[in-house]
Amino acid sequence: xxxxxxxxxxxxxxxxxxxxxxxxxxxxxxxxxxxxxxxxxxxxxxxxxxxxxxxxxxxxxxxxxxxxxxxxxxxxxxxxxxxxxxxxxxxxxxxxxxxxxxxxxxxxxxxxxxxxxxxxxxxxxxxxxxxxxxxxxxxxxxxxxxxxxxxxxxxxxxxxxxxxxxxxxxxxxxxxxxxxxxxxxxxxxxxxxxxxxxxxxxxxxxxxxxxxxxxxxxxxxxxxxxxxxxxxxxxxxxxxxxxxxxxxxxxxxxxxxxxxxxxxxxxxxxxxxxxxxxxxxxxxxxxxxxxxxxxxxxxxxxxxxxxxxxxxxxxxx
Amino acid sequence: xxxxxxxxxxxxxxxxxxxxxxxxxxxxxxxxxxxxxxxxxxxxxxxxxxxxxxxxxxxxxxxxxxxxxxxxxxxxxxxxxxxxxxxxxxxxxxxxxxxxxxxxxxxxxxxxxxxxxxxxxxxxxxxxxxxxxxxxxxxxxxxxxxxxxxxxxxxxxxxxxxxxxxxxxxxxxxxxxxxxxxxxxxxxxxxxxxxxxxxxxxxxxxxxxxxx
Numbered sequence: 381x382x383x384x385x386x387x388x389x390x391x392x393x394x395x396x397x398x399x400x401x402x403x404x405x406x407x408x409x410x411x412x413x414x415x416x417x418x419x420x421x422x423x424x425x426x427x428x429x430x431x432x433x434x435x436x437x438x439x440x441x442x443x444x445x446x447x448x449x450x451x452x453x454x455x456x457x458x459x460x461x462x463x464x465x466x467x468x469x470x471x472x473x474x475x476x477x478x479x480x481x482x483x484x485x486x487x488x489x490x491x492x493x494x495x496x497x498x499x500x501x502x503x504x505x506x507x508x509x510x511x512x513x514x515x516x517x518x519x520x521x522x523x524x525x526x527x528x529x530x531x532x533x534x535x536x537x538x539x540x541x542x543x544x545x546x547x548x549x550x551x552x553x554x555x556x557x558x559x560x561x562x563x564x565x566x567x568x569x570x571x572x573x574x575x576x577x578x579x580x581x582x583x584x585x586x587x588x589x590x591x592x593x594x595x596x597x598x599x600x601x602x603x604x605x606x607x608x609x610x611x612x613x614x615x616x617x618x619x620x621x622x623x624x625x626x627x628x629x630x631x632x633x634x635x636x637x638x639x640x641x642x643x644x645x646x647x648x649x650x651x652x653x654x655x656x657x658x659x660x661x662x663x664x665x666x667x668x669x670x671x672x673x674x675x676x677x678x679x680x681x682x683x684x685x686x687x688x689x690x691x692x693x694x695x696x697x
Numbered sequence: 698x699x700x701x702x703x704x705x706x707x708x709x710x711x712x713x714x715x716x717x718x719x720x721x722x723x724x725x726x727x728x729x730x731x732x733x734x735x736x737x738x739x740x741x742x743x744x745x746x747x748x749x750x751x752x753x754x755x756x757x758x759x760x761x762x763x764x765x766x767x768x769x770x771x772x773x774x775x776x777x778x779x780x781x782x783x784x785x786x787x788x789x790x791x792x793x794x795x796x797x798x799x800x801x802x803x804x805x806x807x808x809x810x811x812x813x814x815x816x817x818x819x820x821x822x823x824x825x826x827x828x829x830x831x832x833x834x835x836x837x838x839x840x841x842x843x844x845x846x847x848x849x850x851x852x853x854x855x856x857x858x859x860x861x862x863x864x865x866x867x868x869x870x871x872x873x874x875x876x877x878x879x880x881x882x883x884x885x886x887x888x889x890x891x892x893x894x895x896x897x898x899x900x901x902x903x904x905x906x907x908x909x
Binding site: 456457460461465469471472521523566568569639655658659660665667668670671672 | 742743801804812813817818819872
């Protein structure tokens with residue numbers, strides 16, 4: 381029989397706070413004070429479980445919880461509070477204005493440094509085997525949500541076009557149609573919205589292409605009919621309503637980087653240690669919570685760290 | 698309108714202006730309270746409260762600054778007599794805005810506040826605007842006005858600094874869409890511009906001394 385003699389400083393197993401309790405420590409503490417409970421009353425009232433109504437359901441082959449068991453944000457929040465500047469710059473604008481977006485017919489053009497460029501119809505994309513992944517989503521503005529996305533691994537999708545050895549990057553482009561997106565007439569950003577990933581980032585198993593959320597097709601305001609979902613990067617990297625994907629040898633331009641390169645880098649990895657020049661990135665407000673919580677390195681996806689070994693993350697923000 | 702001697706019983710115009718000033722400062726507060734009670738603050742309640750209080754801070758500061766030009770344009774005495782009331786409402790909204798930030802963003806941590814004030818320019822600017830308004834609110838009473846005499850008017854020129862800092866604070870935190878903060882900046886520029894004795898300057902006269 382092995383007898384372990386513990387050093388006096390050692391923690392017993394029983395003394396360790398269970399991880400779910402640790403992760404929810406704010407709610408647990410909040411629950412202890414009646415006054416605090418009264419404060420959060422308006423919140424609990426709007427956080428009622430709800431599901432999308434008029435959106436077409438999707439057939440989901442597998443479900444993966446990849447947000448550390450954190451509470452999923454209500455659909456009503458995710459679909460009414462987000463940024464999609466083509467439909468206005470306030471958080472409620474996309475939900476109000478995106479009804480003008482026409483998601484059929486819709487084709488995605490895939491070309492550039494690949495052997496099998498193609499124009500892919502959105503319905504053939506929707507016919508793929510779909511899985512659901514619950515991911516954390518952290519906006520560069522320091523708010524966050526937890527969303528069950530429906531789609532497939534980006535890498536699996538990209539491989540069918542046989543990228544060549546010259547394909548060092550993948551560039552993405554959002555639809556740009558001032559008729560459907562009247563807010564783009566005000567300028568503000570350099571349209572069309574463009575984003576990009578290094579090819580190894582795009583091939584990482586966590587990189588995801590979403591066609592739906594909460595088991596239904598994407599609402600227009602959340603980037604229908606096809607959007608990127610890169611959980612370890614700030615939200616603006618997860619480009620919406622994609623019409624073009626291009627393999628490139630050179631690093632492609634990205635919209636927010638063009639807008640203010642000192643504030644928004646190409647990588648835009650969630651990093652609590654590298655602040656936005658104007659605000660701190662150390663903490664974030666999870667929608668549905670009153671107080672802020674700590675932001676996690678790579679948004680709590682440490683498995684992507686190896687992509688950036690040797691890269692100075694302070695310089696390459 | 699006979700307003701002479703004993704015939705002056707009830708100053709209706711002043712009452713109307715006072716009521717309007719109370720409404721401008723108080724109705725948004727009642728609305729906000731209603732929204733809180735009915736849980737209609739949207740998906741990010743803290744941001745809603747913070748932005749609403751910030752918006753009304755700026756609006757009331759601009760309304761306060763509009764009173765002197767209004768007095769000149771209308772020739773009526775009431776604007777100057779509701780100026781303090783509007784200024785105090787502006788200060789109330791700035792304090793509410795600051796308190797929401799201190800509570801929900803910083804959880805009343807002095808070190809977090811110090812870090813933000815030092816590192817975040819828009820916070821530095823906003824904090825400075827609040828700081829500039831504190832002595833104005835304190836010395837807003839008639840007693841202080843008497844005690845400070847001429848210096849009172851000089852001290853209360855700080856309101857210009859507070860308004861400029863307040864608008865800058867807003868411009869600084871916006872990501873890309875500057876339309877709304879620039880609207881406030883434009884109104885402020887007009888209100889400040891109306892205080893400059895353009896005619897004298899254009900005729901090459903030296904600037905006259907002014908008290909307000």
